[in-house]
Amino acid sequence: LNKKIRLQRKQWLQKQKVLFDLDKMKHKIRHLQGRRVGSMGPASMVPTKRPIQPVVVAGGWTEPSPEEVKLMEDVQSMEMHLSEVQAVLMKERPSIYSKLASSQRPLYSQPNVKRVLAYLNGDFPDQGAYAWGKTIQELLENCTARLKLRCTAKILFSPDGEQITSWERIERDMLVCVSLGEPFMTSTASRQKVEVRANYARVRKEQGHEATNIVITSRINPKPQVEAPSPFLALLPARDINE
Known part of the structure; x- marks a missing residue:
């Protein structure tokens, strides 16, 4: 029993250390973001060989620094790892960790x-x-x-x-x-x-x-010239008309 308690305490301390490091990195990211925005450095246009995006905006106060990007990746990886560990624990002991997941304390509400x-x-x-x-x-x-x-x-x-x-x-x-x-x-x-x-x-x-200005015109069909039948045809018998 004492061994189990010591193991649980050790795991709890490890989790506390991870969460403390996570909060520390987030705090450092906020400081770096504040310094970057406060500097208001100008950006530069860098040409690329990609037809979809021929020019890329590089540098400037809108682009995170390499240190900031590295910290963001570490924070996201750590949060993803904590989320996966929490999911595994939920499967192993759902009755206990379902109560912990419903708790409002930030210690157990991992994103x-x-x-x-x-x-x-x-x-x-x-x-x-x-x-x-x-x-x-x-x-x-x-x-x-x-x-x-x-x-x-x-x-x-x-x-x-x-x-x-x-x-x-x-x-x-x-x-x-x-x-x-x-x-x-x-x-x-x-x-x-x-x-x-x-x-x-x-x-x-x-x-x-003008080479790309394509104009399509339709031809107007001429009206057929139809002559009216002669009025003398109506006076002739049908046999004479056929002849």
């Missing part, structure tokens, strides 16, 4: 953090990055920061193009497609769209702006 591999709509999946979140809105905001998008991400799609609207449909470490509001598009369709735009611009540059 349901999920990590996904997100990539931009129209890109290849291997160009994605990991993102975390406890809700769909938080996941979209984290995807915007992780993928360095020019606008806020608005829609999540599954790899087969089905829109994700429920948090329960998102599984840990699943592949999701992030859209800025446009419909789902595969990488092949995106390349074809870029090629069409490139051909359009090339034709206008080589042959002038």
Whole structure:
């Protein structure tokens, strides 16, 4: 019995230390964010070779520092680990941990953090990055920061193009497609769209702006000229008309 009590006390102390470190890292992140916003440093435009996003905004007060990103990843990984441990304990002893889960104390109310591999709509999946979140809105905001998008991400799609609207449909470490509001598009369709735009611009540059002005005109059918029958035909018998 004493051994069991010592083991429980040891586990409780370990959990207290993890939660203390978690709060400490969150506090440090808030300080770094305050310093970054207070500095109001200007950003720079960096060209890329991606046709969908040819220019990326780098630096500035809106971009988190490497130290801040590292702390955010550590916090999200720790929260996800605590959530997984809590789920395992709930399965092993549901009668005890169901009461703990319903408690209002922050010690046992760990967030349901999920990590996904997100990539931009129209890109290849291997160009994605990991993102975390406890809700769909938080996941979209984290995807915007992780993928360095020019606008806020608005829609999540599954790899087969089905829109994700429920948090329960998102599984840990699943592949999701992030859209800025446009419909789902595969990488092949995106390349074809870029090629069409490139051909359009090339034709206008080589042959002038009028080369792409396509005008379709319909021909008007002329009215047939039908002569009225002679009034003398009505006076002749049918036999004479046939002859």
